[in-house]
Amino acid sequence: MSKVKIQGNASGTGVLTISAPNTSTDRTITLPDTTGTLLDENSSVPAANLTGTVADARISALTASKLTGALPAISGAALTGIAATGTIKQIVTGTTSTAKIVQSDTYIDSLLTANITPTAASSKIIIMASCNNMEKDAGNANTNIRYKLLRDSTQLTNTNYHGQTGVNASAVFNGPHLNWIDSPNTTSQITYKTQAASTSGYGNAYVNYGGTSIIILIEVSQ
Numbered sequence: 001m002s003k004v005k006i007q008g009n010a011s012g013t014g015v016l017t018i019s020a021p022n023t024s025t026d027r028t029i030t031l032p033d034t035t036g037t038l039l040d041e042n043s044s045v046p047a048a049n050l051t052g053t054v055a056d057a058r059i060s061a062l063t064a065s066k067l068t069g070a071l072p073a074i075s076g077a078a079l080t081g082i083a084a085t086g087t088i089k090q091i092v093t094g095t096t097s098t099a100k101i102v103q104s105d106t107y108i109d110s111l112l113t114a115n116i117t118p119t120a121a122s123s124k125i126i127i128m129a130s131c132n133n134m135e136k137d138a139g140n141a142n143t144n145i146r147y148k149l150l151r152d153s154t155q156l157t158n159t160n161y162h163g164q165t166g167v168n169a170s171a172v173f174n175g176p177h178l179n180w181i182d183s184p185n186t187t188s189q190i191t192y193k194t195q196a197a198s199t200s201g202y203g204n205a206y207v208n209y210g211g212t213s214i215i216i217l218i219e220v221s222q
Contacts, residue, residue: 004031085221085222086220086221087220087221088218088219088220088221089118089119089123089219089220089221090116090119090218090219091218091219092114092116092216092217092219093114093214093215093216093217094112094113094114094115094214094215094217095112095212095213095214095215096110096111096112096113096212096213097132097208097211097212097213098111098208099135099207099208099209099210100196100206100207101204101205102145102197102198102204102205102206102207103198103204103205104197104198105197105199106197107148107195107196107197108195108196108197109193109194109195110131110147110193110194110195110207110208110213111207111208111213112129112131112193112194112208112213112214112215113191113192113193113194113215114191114192114215114216114217115189115190115192116189116190116192116217116219117187117188117189117190118186118187118190118219119187119219119221120221120222121185121186121187122185122221122222123184123219123220123221123222124181124183124219124220124222125181125182125183125190125192125217125218125219125220126179126180126181126182126216126217126218126220127149127178127179127180127181127182127192127215127216127217128177128178128179128215128216128218129149129177129178129179129192129194129213129214129215129216130175130177130213130214130215131147131175131176131177131178131194131196131207131208131213132175132207132208132209132210132211132212133175133208133209133210133211134175134196134205134206134207135205135206135209135210143198143199143204143205144161144198144199144205145161145196145197145198145199145205145207146158146159146160146161146196146197147159147176147178147194147195147196147207148178148194149178149180149192149193149194150192150193150194150195151182151184151190151191151192152190152191156180156182157178157180159176159178161199175207175213178194192215192217193215194213194215
């Protein structure tokens with residue numbers, strides 16, 4: 001039969017003691033049939049010898065210094081603790097090139113509109129509305145026009161009257177730009193649109209005249 005041999009170290013002077021545990025049960029310790037060094041709590045296991053799956057319960061903390069090499073592809077939905085402020089979530093546009101007659105100082109829809117459904121109630125909506133040219137009839141020297149920007153039925157901002165007072169001939173003017181940052185606080189669909197009104201009693205004016213008006217909605221996470 002094979003034998004167990006304990007061999008001392010010629011350079012050492014210490015005495016090694018093998019102590020039995022406090023037990024009343026017979027135990028059998030089987031030594032591996034290989035050449036190598038037995039591991040204890042102060043030993044390190046070579047990385048090449050680590051295979052299989054480590055149970056989640058065995059991993060209590062994993063420091064950044066332990067992470068090396070390429071990480072596998074993961075879903076962003078599984079990430080937590082990562083700030084997403086300022087991320088553009090969606091962009092919506094609306095256009096119109098249909099001229100609209102504006103006949104009084106009562107605001108009417110100018111046909112420039114766009115719908116958006118925010119992905120989060122905390123999102124900001126950046127609105128940029130570029131109203132194309134306005135035109136007024138000949139003989140209406142005092143005709144001017146103004147615009148306002150609305151979220152559904154709520155006014156967000158507006159312009160003063162503008163045009164070219166004193167010009168009796170038919171004239172075309174550049175339209176205004178309406179920019180706003182809104183906090184709608186909803187995840188339901190909302191509508192942004194522009195409305196226009198002219199100077200009361202001075203004839204017709206036209207918006208979206210001879211070109212395309214555009215409204216751009218940008219949802220930004222907060």
